[in-house]
Amino acid sequence: MTGGGIRRTETAVGEPPTWAQELLEHLRPTGRDVRRLVDWLAATAQAAVSLQDSAGxxxxxxxxxxxxxxxxxxxxxxxASAAWEGEGRHLxxxxxxxxxxxxxxxxxxDVPFDRNTSDVVTHTAQVIELLLAAHESTAAGHRLRRATADLRLAxxxxxxxxxxxxxxRVAAGLWPGLLDADTACVYVVESDPGRRDRLVEECLDTTGEEALVVRCPAMDGHVIVVSPREATAGELRSLVERHPDTFLGGSARQSLARTATAYGQAVSALAVAHFRTDKTAVYAERTHPERLVDPAALRGWTARVLRPLDALPHHTRAELLATTRLGLEFTAVNxxxxxxxxxxxxxxxMERVEVMLGTDFDDLTARAVVHLALHTQVNLLDGQAGADPGTASPCLxxxxxxxxxxxxxxxxxxRLNRDTRNLRRTLRTWIAAGGNAERAAQALGVHAQTVREHVRGAEPVLERQLLAAGADLYEVVLAHLAVGDLEQPVLTGASQASPPA
Incomplete structure (x- = not known):
């Protein structure tokens, strides 16, 4: 130990002193902590040390x-500096x-500053400057990324x-031209929630920031990508190929006003992607029941079902329809x-829509029918007028x-008839019970777990998800209605709104 108090070890000729090597360690990514650096200075210089700002x-x-x-x-x-000594203290x-x-x-x-101690203090101050600047830059970058992410979500x-x-209007300021196209596809990329932030950055890099990339606010492992570009699908597939346990679901091309519909399609495709070797899937345009109905008749029926909402202001009506459309696909929380x-x-x-349509969303048949009307409203009406209010429209x-x-x-x-467990009877009873396994079990005289197993067993047979409410389940409900296995739901609001025959 020297008279000045600096502890040092012998170093080879030409090598920096030990304290310099230790100081450099504080610049490593794992050591960038101002408080720890100040504590190190106190121990190295055998001194009391403080770092304060201009406000004290x-x-x-x-x-x-x-x-x-x-x-x-x-x-x-x-x-830039000052020194003082007195009363047995050197500052x-x-x-x-x-x-x-x-x-x-x-x-x-308590002892004077020698040359080595002065060097330690001077160099430590320089390193503190670097750490504070890095911290400020990191914090500013984090705030900017957070604000940008919030804007994308909005x-x-x-x-x-x-x-x-x-x-x-909101997008134009930061991403000019991003939403200029009339149509777009929605993609959902899924990974482990712990690496989602990194996945977001990779999606931004992969798409060249020519897509709207959003952390899904409902599902921790999901990243939502909205893009009008055809090339985005291939770019995201390439990303998924590079990473294990990463999956991609994509929608059919939709107008921007149908983003909610496209999102539902992407989520549905994502479920299929988990069973594909390439871990990707695009929403399949399979035969849907509404495609088998005369479009004019379907438009007329849809207009009559949703007519109770027509008296509302346009913004309120659009808000209620969009919320109900998503609410029928996902939980209220999501x-x-x-x-x-x-x-x-x-x-x-959704309760307001229930009241206006005169129905009960606890009834799966009612949910399926309203879902059909809302699906038609965005896919078939699309600005076209429905049936004339004075013209009779068909019933469901x-x-x-x-x-x-x-x-x-x-x-x-x-397809269900081939299973000896009588899946068809279980599924019909479960739907009639509003998707409640306990009530269905009571009606069938079996255990609730048996009902769940039968419903789960029907999913691969029908190639549709049933336990998660959504378009797949509603199609199966409509099939039961079409063959007469379930009673038609009640929509008194639509009945009151319809013109006299």
Whole structure:
């Protein structure tokens, strides 16, 4: 140990002293901590050390009694350092430049500062400057990324409620031209939640920031990508190929106003992707029941079902329809997260639609029928007028009674007849019980777990998800209605709104 108090070990000729090597360690990514660096300086210089800002706030170390005058001279920039000794104390003050303000590093010792100790203090102050600048830059970058991510989510939520004008206006400032196209595809990329932030960055890099990339607010492992570019599908497939346990689901091309519909399609495709060797899937345009109905008749029926909502202001009507469309596909909690509202707001909006349509969404047949109307409203009406209010429109039974629909329904449900467990009876009873396994079990005289196993067993046979409410389940419900295995649901609001025959 020297008289000045610095502890040192012998080093080879030409090598830096040990304290310099230790100081450099604090610049490594794992060692960048100002508080730990100040503690290291205190131990190395055998001194009391404090780092405070111009307001006197202690940043690191232990608070020291300091004369305000030299501190003010340093923080104002008039001087870069100061030294004082007296009353058995030796004090050094050094300016530490901070990106937003000047700090003061104070080192107090019982013995005088020798050359080595002075070097340690000077170099430590320089390293502190670097760490503070890096921290400020990192924090600013984090705030910018957070604000940008929030803005992307806000744009997605506007698209989800069909407010494309506002979505384009918000996007124009940062991503000019991103939403200029009339149509787009929605993709959902899934990975382990722990690596989602990295996945977001890779999606941004892969798409060249020419797509709307959003952390899904409902599912921790999901990243939502909205893109009008054809090349995006291939870019995302390439990304998925590079990473294990990463999956991709994509929608059919939809207008921007149908972003919510496209999102539902992408989620449905994502479920299929888990069973594909390439871990990707695009929403399959299989035969849907509405494709087998006369379009004019379907438009007329849809207009009559949704007519009770026509008296509402356009924005309110669009908000209720968009919320209900998502609420019928997902839980109230996940719908709320996607739309950026509370789950109570989602429930209140859906309850309002229930009342206006005169139905009960606890009834799976009612949910399926309203889902059909909402699906038609965005896919067939698309700005076209429905039936004239003075013209009689067909009822649901008439729509489902056509030979093409009945043949489709019979073919679909007949697949269940090959199973000796009588899956068809269990599924019919479970649907009639509102998807409640306990009530269905009571009606069948079996255990609730048996009902769940039968419903789960019907999924691969029908090639549709049933336990998760959504379009797949509603198609199966419509098939039961078409063949007469279930009673038609009640929609008194639509009946009251229909014109007299």
């Amino acid at each position: 706030t202690l940043v690191a170390g232990t608070r020291l009694p300091l004369d305000e005058a030299p501190v003010a001279d340093i923080t104002s920039g008039r001087i 050094r003050l050094v300016k530490v430049a901070h990106p937003s303000r000047i700090c003061v590093l104070a080192v107090s010792r 744009i997605l939520q506007l698209l989800m409620v069909e407010d494309t004008v506002a979505a384009r 719908t709320a997260k996607v739309l950026g509202v509370s789950r109570n707001t989602v429930r209140a909006r 039974a008439d729509l489902l009674a056509g030979p093409a629909v009945r043949a489709w329904a019979q073919d679909l449900l007949d």
